[in-house]
Amino acid sequence: xxxxxxxxxxxxxxxxxxxxxxxxxxxxxxxxxxxxxxxxxxxxxxxxxxxxxxxxxxxxxxxxxxxxxxxxxxxxxxxxxxxxxxxxxxxxxxxxxxxxxxxxxxxxxxxxxxxxxxxxxxxxxxxxxxxxxxxxxxxxxxxxxxxxxxxxxxxxxxxxxxxxxxxxxxxxxxxxxxxxxxxxxxxxxxxxxxxxxxxxxxxxxxxxxxxxxxxx
Amino acid sequence: xxxxxxxxxxxxxxxxxxxxxxxxxxxxxxxxxxxxxxxxxxxxxxxxxxxxxxxxxxxxxxxxxxxxxxxxxxxxxxxxxxxxxxxxxxxxxxxxxxxxxxxxxxxxxxxxxxxxxxxxxxxxxxxxxxxxxxxxxxxxxxxxxxxxxxxxxxxxxxxxxxxxxxxxxxxxxxxxxxxxxxxxxxxxxxxxxxxxxxxxxxxxxxxxxxxxxxxx
Numbered sequence: 204x205x206x207x208x209x210x211x212x213x214x215x216x217x218x219x220x221x222x223x224x225x226x227x228x229x230x231x232x233x234x235x236x237x238x239x240x241x242x243x244x245x246x247x248x249x250x251x252x253x254x255x256x257x258x259x260x261x262x263x264x265x266x267x268x269x270x271x272x273x274x275x276x277x278x279x280x281x282x283x284x285x286x287x288x289x290x291x292x293x294x295x296x297x298x299x300x301x302x303x304x305x306x307x308x309x310x311x312x313x314x315x316x317x318x319x320x321x322x323x324x325x326x327x328x329x330x331x332x333x334x335x336x337x338x339x340x341x342x343x344x345x346x347x348x349x350x351x352x353x354x355x356x357x358x359x360x361x362x363x364x365x366x367x368x369x370x371x372x373x374x375x376x377x378x379x380x381x382x383x384x385x386x387x388x389x390x391x392x393x394x395x396x397x398x399x400x401x402x403x404x405x406x407x408x409x410x411x412x413x414x415x416x417x418x419x
Numbered sequence: 420x421x422x423x424x425x426x427x428x429x430x431x432x433x434x435x436x437x438x439x440x441x442x443x444x445x446x447x448x449x450x451x452x453x454x455x456x457x458x459x460x461x462x463x464x465x466x467x468x469x470x471x472x473x474x475x476x477x478x479x480x481x482x483x484x485x486x487x488x489x490x491x492x493x494x495x496x497x498x499x500x501x502x503x504x505x506x507x508x509x510x511x512x513x514x515x516x517x518x519x520x521x522x523x524x525x526x527x528x529x530x531x532x533x534x535x536x537x538x539x540x541x542x543x544x545x546x547x548x549x550x551x552x553x554x555x556x557x558x559x560x561x562x563x564x565x566x567x568x569x570x571x572x573x574x575x576x577x578x579x580x581x582x583x584x585x586x587x588x589x590x591x592x593x594x595x596x597x598x599x600x601x602x603x604x605x606x607x608x609x610x611x612x613x614x615x616x617x618x619x620x621x622x623x624x625x626x627x628x629x630x631x632x633x634x635x
Binding site: 294 | 552
């Protein structure tokens with residue numbers, strides 16, 4: 204299964220492409236914003252394609268041609284302005300969804316925020332609410348497609364070493380999760396068709412990732 | 420027909436409530452952000468209700484109870500940050516749509532941007548694109564409801580005196596339009612049921628507003 208990783212140069216993206224390198228049946232195609240980001244992936248022997256999420260749908264569609272799945276793990280980051288929140292976290296995600304549809308790629312994994320329900324927008328601190336809103340609308344756009352989507356809602360991301368153990372369910376208590384484990388959950392989701400048209404929260408926990416995702 | 424005017428304290432909103440004051444069959448209920456904005460409307464003898472568009476759906480729904488139509492003419496303005504673009508122009512609009520649905524108000528007039536098609540987001544200058552994107556998603560949300568909507572796409576807004584004459588069609592050449600004439604187009608749309616589930620661009624022109632809107 205060839206997988207377009209959108210946001211490959213992000214922290215979760217790098218873990219994901221690295222893990223796929225050693226995977227029997229998954230092969231990454233790393234979508235990156237500029238050529239300077241290519242070295243990391245070339246060193247891994249992974250294919251790269253340069254597309255900016257602010258480019259148009261046909262540009263993203265071209266990157267998605269011939270792949271079997273798309274993983275959206277891009278984020279504008281905490282230090283960009285709110286204009287990037289709407290242009291990347293919302294519109295970049297929606298353009299990627301439309302690009303996948305346009306070239307017939309059905310499988311789509313969305314890395315969302317921990318809680319993107321309506322109430323979470325209202326309850327978020329003012330500085331964070333625009334991000335939650337952007338993710339709310341991107342998730343909602345995806346739900347209204349007929350794609351084979353999985354929406355993953357990770358807890359507070361850390362750079363701690365992964366444990367390979369998580370708690371995963373429609374609703375779990377708010378907690379941390381290492382980015383490395385999020386990448387492993389993405390892989391487990393790609394391997395498990397039972398995650399299709401489902402969404403779940405994940406935080407650190409006591410269940411092996413394969414087992415936790417198989418039980419979704 | 421009682422009409423909740425969301426964004427009543429904006430420049431179009433003030434014209435709209437003023438015109439309704441002298442209208443036989445339309446009565447405005449001005450939704451304003453704070454009590455200090457009430458004097459203008461009290462002087463007109465118009466009812467006011469204080470709700471912030473960053474409040475939750477039930478708060479907006481309470482304002483919409485008992486009205487026959489909602490006009491959304493709020494905008495975060497050019498001088499607010501991009502966080503307000505997503506929280507007011509997009510999420511405020513969507514919450515107003517959901518509020519109208521929740522209390523059974525079917526008629527909904529949206530004041531949009533001149534061009535909110537996908538291509539317009541791509542072609543907009545970087546500083547304006549987030550606003551176009553916000554309006555794109557708000558319009559799209561409205562289209563996917565079963566409300567009796569009308570989406571009005573005005574050209575470049577000016578404070579010139581209204582002429583009562585416009586050009587209105589699905590697609591017209593880019594041009595200016597006085598805010599006063601936009602307010603008159605809103606009134607004509609409320610009067611003309613043929614505008615239900617339609618959208619059109621308006622700029623200054625040579626056709627009397629009533630006639631132009633009746634021909635939509």
